[in-house]
Amino acid sequence: MSYKLQLYSVAASSACERVRIALALKQVKYETIIITDLPPGEFSRINPQGLMPALAIDGQVINQSMAMLEFIEETWSQPALLPEDPVRRAEVRAFCQMVLSDIHPVGTNRMRKKLREGFGLSEADTLEWYGHWAATGFAALEKILTSTRGEGPYCFGAHPTLADLVLIPHMHTAHGLGIDFTGFPSVMAVFGHCVVQPAFVGAARENQPDA
Ligand SMILES: N[C@@H](CCC(=O)N[C@@H](CS)C(=O)NCC(=O)O)C(=O)O
Known part of the structure; x- marks a missing residue:
C-alpha cells in the first residue's frame, strides 16, 4: 500500500506515541510534522478538535489515535497488532x-x-x-x-x-x-x-x- 502519511505529532503526547509505535512496528514510512512548529492557529484549522495527533493520509486528515491505529492495522497486516480470534x-x-x-x-x-x-x-x-x-x-x-x-x-x-x-x-x-x-x-x-x-x-x- 503506498499512501503518503504525515503525522502531526509532539514528542510528549502519549496519543502521538501510540501511533509512532504502530508505524515503527509495521515499518511504514511517514513524515513527522511537529505541531508546535506550526504557525499559531494552523493545527486547529487542520484538525477541528485541535487534539494531538492528526494523521494526513494522502492529504485527508484523520483525528483520534484509535482510528489511526485501526487504519494502520487494516492497511499493513504485518505484524498483526490484533489477535486472530x-x-x-x-x-x-x-x-x-x-x-x-x-x-x-x-x-x-x-x-x-x-x-x-x-x-x-x-x-x-x-x-x-x-x-x-x-x-x-x-x-x-x-x-x-x-x-x-x-x-x-x-x-x-x-x-x-x-x-x-x-x-x-x-x-x-x-x-x-x-x-x-x-x-x-x-x-x-x-x-x-x-x-x-x-x-x-x-x-x-x-x-x-x-x-
Ligand atoms: N482521544 C484522543 C485524545 C487526544 C489527546 O487528548 N491528545 C492530547 C495529547 S496526548 C492533547 O491533545 N492534549 C492537549 C490538551 O489536553 O490540551 C485521541 O486518542 O487522539
Whole structure:
C-alpha cells in the first residue's frame, strides 16, 4: 500500500506515541510534522478538535489515535497488532478503551487546566484527581495482565498488540504525573519488556526531534 502519511505529532503526547509505535512496528514510512512548529492557529484549522495527533493520509486528515491505529492495522497486516480470534480481539480493544477512554482523558492538560481555572483547584488537587482515576484504572488493568501474564511478555501473549501500544505511552505520561506503579507488578512486567523493544524505543518521547 503506498499512501503518503504525515503525522502531526509532539514528542510528549502519549496519543502521538501510540501511533509512532504502530508505524515503527509495521515499518511504514511517514513524515513527522511537529505541531508546535506550526504557525499559531494552523493545527486547529487542520484538525477541528485541535487534539494531538492528526494523521494526513494522502492529504485527508484523520483525528483520534484509535482510528489511526485501526487504519494502520487494516492497511499493513504485518505484524498483526490484533489477535486472530474475535473474542481475543474484543479483549484487546476493551483493554485499549480502558486506557484511552477511561484513564487518559482525566489527566490531559485541557481537563486539568479547566479544573484549575474554572473550579479553582490547585495543581496538587488536579494531580490527586487524576491519581484517583489512574489508580482505579490501573488496578483493573493489573487484574487483566495478571491473568494473561503466563502467556508471554506482552499484554496479550508473545507478540505486541494494540494494548501494548496504548498502555506503554500512557505509563510514561502517568509517571510524569506522579503515579507510582510499584503496586502493579504485572503492569510493570509488561512495561519492562516493551520499553527496550526497538519500535518502542524509537517512538519514545525522548527520542523525538522536538523532545
Ligand atoms: N482521544 C484522543 C485524545 C487526544 C489527546 O487528548 N491528545 C492530547 C495529547 S496526548 C492533547 O491533545 N492534549 C492537549 C490538551 O489536553 O490540551 C485521541 O486518542 O487522539
